[in-house]
Structure formats: structure tokens, C-alpha cells
Amino acid sequence: MSGIPAISVNNVIKSFKDVKAVKGVSFTIKKGEYCALLGPNGAGKTTLMEMIEGIQNPDQGEIIINGQTWKKNELEIHKILGISLQETNFFDKLKVGETLELFSSFYDLESERSNEILDLVNLQEKKNALVKNLSGGQRQRLSLGIALINRPEILLLDEPTTGLDPTARREVWEILFRLKKEHNITMILTTHYMEEADYLCERIIIMDKGTVLADGTLDQLVAKNNGAEIIEFSIEGEASNGFKLNDEKIKMVRDDKNEKWKITVDDIASTLPSFLEEMKQKGIKIKSLECRKMTLDDIFISMTGRRLDE
Ligand SMILES: Nc1ncnc2c1ncn2[C@@H]1O[C@H](COP(=O)(O)OP(=O)(O)OP(=O)(O)O)[C@@H](O)[C@H]1O
Ligand SMILES: [Mg+2]
Known part of the structure; x- marks a missing residue:
């Protein structure tokens, strides 16, 4: 049976x-x-x-x-x-x-x-x-x-x-x-x-x-979370406390623990050039930048505001 x-x-x-x-x-x-x-x-x-x-x-x-x-x-x-x-x-x-x-x-x-x-x-x-x-x-x-x-x-x-x-x-x-x-x-x-x-x-x-x-x-969990890929970056100077991107479709979250910003996107390759251009226009200097696939930890954070290991 x-x-x-x-x-x-x-x-x-x-x-x-x-x-x-x-x-x-x-x-x-x-x-x-x-x-x-x-x-x-x-x-x-x-x-x-x-x-x-x-x-x-x-x-x-x-x-x-x-x-x-x-x-x-x-x-x-x-x-x-x-x-x-x-x-x-x-x-x-x-x-x-x-x-x-x-x-x-x-x-x-x-x-x-x-x-x-x-x-x-x-x-x-x-x-x-x-x-x-x-x-x-x-x-x-x-x-x-x-x-x-x-x-x-x-x-x-x-x-x-x-x-x-x-x-x-x-x-x-x-x-x-x-x-x-x-x-x-x-x-x-x-x-x-x-x-x-x-x-x-x-x-x-x-x-x-x-x-x-x-x-x-x-894949199903990622699909429910507005995207499959993450651009994670840190920036220099005053703007590091808060700034906005023009594209309202992009969800931007700041992780206070490691002072990094995170954006969730469908496709890094098509988003990255306009992202970099906008940062340049705003005069914001990028200190570090990482592109990666969404992980279960990202999903957990977006659901609870906490990390899995906290
Ligand atoms: N025998 C018990 N008496 C009183 N409270 C309990 C008992 N067993 C579990 N709890 C409480 O129930 C909640 C869930 O505990 P549980 O052990 O199921 O969590 P867990 O997800 O397995 O955690 P961990 O990852 O630390 O093993 C906790 O708040 C725990 O303190
Ligand atoms: Mg347990």
C-alpha cells in the first residue's frame, strides 16, 4: 500500500x-x-x-x-x-x-x-x-x-x-x-x-x-521569497546608516549585525549594472560586494527578522 x-x-x-x-x-x-x-x-x-x-x-x-x-x-x-x-x-x-x-x-x-x-x-x-x-x-x-x-x-x-x-x-x-x-x-x-x-x-x-x-x-521556498539571488554589500561613510534605491521593486534590507545591505533579485546579471550605476550617481562608495544564491538563512531572516543561529 x-x-x-x-x-x-x-x-x-x-x-x-x-x-x-x-x-x-x-x-x-x-x-x-x-x-x-x-x-x-x-x-x-x-x-x-x-x-x-x-x-x-x-x-x-x-x-x-x-x-x-x-x-x-x-x-x-x-x-x-x-x-x-x-x-x-x-x-x-x-x-x-x-x-x-x-x-x-x-x-x-x-x-x-x-x-x-x-x-x-x-x-x-x-x-x-x-x-x-x-x-x-x-x-x-x-x-x-x-x-x-x-x-x-x-x-x-x-x-x-x-x-x-x-x-x-x-x-x-x-x-x-x-x-x-x-x-x-x-x-x-x-x-x-x-x-x-x-x-x-x-x-x-x-x-x-x-x-x-x-x-x-x-526552490519553492525561494520562489515564495521574491527572488532567487542576493546582492550583499557594505558602503563607506554616512550613507551607511540609510539610503534608498530608485527602483521600488527592489527590496533592500540592512543587517545591523554585520553592517551590510542586502537586496533580493530575480537575476543578478540584469540588476547589477543599474545598481552599480545608481550607487555611482548617488556618490556612494562600495566597500564590499558579494553576489550569491539565496540561502535558507536569508529565507529565515526575511520571515522572522532573526538569523537561524541567533
Ligand atoms: N519537558 C519540558 N518541560 C518544560 N518545557 C519544555 C520541556 N521540553 C521542552 N520544553 C520547552 O518547549 C520549547 C521547545 O523545546 P524543544 O526542545 O522542542 O525545542 P528544539 O527546537 O528541539 O530546540 P533545540 O534546537 O535547542 O534542541 C522550549 O521553550 C522548551 O524550553
Ligand atoms: Mg531539540
């Missing part, structure tokens, strides 16, 4: 005393889709993930996984989910191989499965290392390995690469890519890193303050 969505989240609400952590979120994830839940600290990502994972109950709304609900089909759902939490405590005195064997035994799996996982997450050479001696990246891969042990159809990963350096992060990405290609897994991962969402996931859901701000492919 491939027509059934992998995950449906229908108008889900969750509060903790006076904190409204998730305020009516809805979305549907198709089978085989890789979706990033992107948002700053406190956006409600973990709370939402834990409700999908059956760890917390929504106050209102409904979560359906593969056509089933936690209330009625707990065992069936557990069989198809692979979960990695934002913070995982392993048994530090166990070796990597022993840890995987322990988790295999929870699922009644053959012990050969732990060897397959060591291959899958590139930890074969650490089989006999104590878990407490693993590097941050190796620990995250072990955590991913544990999530994969029961051959899940759906992976739910809460910040699988936070705190990792670019090389270690890339290693995790490569594993996730391979899983998509070879096993058609469905995945939701939460992240603060826009590059991660952009690189790994065809679908991006931006959350802030408990609600969904945007949902779609990167």
Missing part, C-alpha cells in the same frame, strides 16, 4: 505548563522522502519529534505512521521506526561491538546484524573500542547504527550532526545518502544547519516558536 503517507502530523499541539512548545503543526511525509526540520533553539523540533516517536503524547491532534496510531498499533510502529535522540547515554563500559549486540538482542536479531551495522556506519575498526573512548563523530555514527539495527523503514534523527566538524558531518551525510539510495528509507532529521537541510533533504520544514513557517523544496 504505497499510497499511504509514511507520516501524517495533523494539527498537533503540546504545552508544558505555561510553555506552548508546539502550536498546531500539520504536515505529511511521503514514503522515501528525506525531510529536514530546521529551526533555532526552542523552536519545538524535539518536542514534535518525540511525539512522532511515541515518547510524548500530543495534548491535541493526531499522528499517523504508516496508516497506524501509537494508541492502537504500538508494536507495529516500533518495528518500522529507527530513532536517534538529541542526547543519548550509552553504556560507557561496553565496547562498540557489544553495544550493538545488546541492541540486536532487544529486537531478537541474529548477532550478524551488529557486524552489518559496523560496516554500514564505518565503525568496523572500532569494534573493540570502549564506547567512552569514541570521538564525537564516531559516537554519532554509533547512535545512527543503533537507530538502523532493526532495518527501519522510517528514520527519525534529532540533530545527528550537531557539534561535529565538517569532515565528521560529511561522513554521516554519506551514510544517510547511501541509505536513501539503497533502501528507500523515509527520514526526518532536525538540524540547525541550513547546509545540512539543503544538501541532504529534498523537503524542508522551517519551524520557529512552535509553528511551521515554511514547508517545501528549497
Whole structure:
């Protein structure tokens, strides 16, 4: 029954005393889709993930996984989910191989499965290392390995690469890519890193303050934000506090943090000459100028006035 969505989240609400952590979120994830839940600290990502994972109950709304609900089909759902939490405590005195064997035994799996996982997450050479001696990246891969042990159809990963350096992060990405290609897994991962969402996931859901701000492919999100390209520049002298361009169609925003101006345009090549000409006529000297594609960070700023990492 491939027509059934992998995950449906229908108008889900969750509060903790006076904190409204998730305020009516809805979305549907198709089978085989890789979706990033992107948002700053406190956006409600973990709370939402834990409700999908059956760890917390929504106050209102409904979560359906593969056509089933936690209330009625707990065992069936557990069989198809692979979960990695934002913070995982392993048994530090166990070796990597022993840890995987322990988790295999929870699922009644053959012990050969732990060897397959060591291959899958590139930890074969650490089989006999104590878990407490693993590097941050190796620990995250072990955590991913544990999530994969029961051959899940759906992976739910809460910040699988936070705190990792670019090389270690890339290693995790490569594993996730391979899983998509070879096993058609469905995945939701939460992240603060826009590059991660952009690189790994065809679908991006931006959350802030408990609600969904945007949902779609990167191209769709860019299209909703008046343009696809950005000219970012800084200028010398008094005008740096404020000035206007004649073309009213151009949206100009000043970022006080780095004292730069930003214009969003459809096409840099056709806008840049008239922009430079106008700056010259106004007698404004440009200190720096960068032309680039719109990023998820630009989209987040235009929606909230804040940066993703603030
Ligand atoms: N068990 C809890 N008790 C009280 N408040 C909570 C609890 N869990 C989460 N919250 C609050 O709910 C809001 C959302 O938290 P959540 O952990 O879901 O955010 P997040 O998007 O995962 O953030 P981060 O990126 O920092 O992990 C926050 O204001 C948080 O303080
Ligand atoms: Mg979180």
C-alpha cells in the first residue's frame, strides 16, 4: 500500500505548563522522502519529534505512521521506526561491538546484524573500542547504527550532526545518502544547519516558536521569497546608516549585525549594472560586494527578522 503517507502530523499541539512548545503543526511525509526540520533553539523540533516517536503524547491532534496510531498499533510502529535522540547515554563500559549486540538482542536479531551495522556506519575498526573512548563523530555514527539495527523503514534523527566538524558531518551525510539510495528509507532529521537541510533533504520544514513557517523544496521556498539571488554589500561613510534605491521593486534590507545591505533579485546579471550605476550617481562608495544564491538563512531572516543561529 504505497499510497499511504509514511507520516501524517495533523494539527498537533503540546504545552508544558505555561510553555506552548508546539502550536498546531500539520504536515505529511511521503514514503522515501528525506525531510529536514530546521529551526533555532526552542523552536519545538524535539518536542514534535518525540511525539512522532511515541515518547510524548500530543495534548491535541493526531499522528499517523504508516496508516497506524501509537494508541492502537504500538508494536507495529516500533518495528518500522529507527530513532536517534538529541542526547543519548550509552553504556560507557561496553565496547562498540557489544553495544550493538545488546541492541540486536532487544529486537531478537541474529548477532550478524551488529557486524552489518559496523560496516554500514564505518565503525568496523572500532569494534573493540570502549564506547567512552569514541570521538564525537564516531559516537554519532554509533547512535545512527543503533537507530538502523532493526532495518527501519522510517528514520527519525534529532540533530545527528550537531557539534561535529565538517569532515565528521560529511561522513554521516554519506551514510544517510547511501541509505536513501539503497533502501528507500523515509527520514526526518532536525538540524540547525541550513547546509545540512539543503544538501541532504529534498523537503524542508522551517519551524520557529512552535509553528511551521515554511514547508517545501528549497526552490519553492525561494520562489515564495521574491527572488532567487542576493546582492550583499557594505558602503563607506554616512550613507551607511540609510539610503534608498530608485527602483521600488527592489527590496533592500540592512543587517545591523554585520553592517551590510542586502537586496533580493530575480537575476543578478540584469540588476547589477543599474545598481552599480545608481550607487555611482548617488556618490556612494562600495566597500564590499558579494553576489550569491539565496540561502535558507536569508529565507529565515526575511520571515522572522532573526538569523537561524541567533
Ligand atoms: N519537558 C519540558 N518541560 C518544560 N518545557 C519544555 C520541556 N521540553 C521542552 N520544553 C520547552 O518547549 C520549547 C521547545 O523545546 P524543544 O526542545 O522542542 O525545542 P528544539 O527546537 O528541539 O530546540 P533545540 O534546537 O535547542 O534542541 C522550549 O521553550 C522548551 O524550553
Ligand atoms: Mg531539540
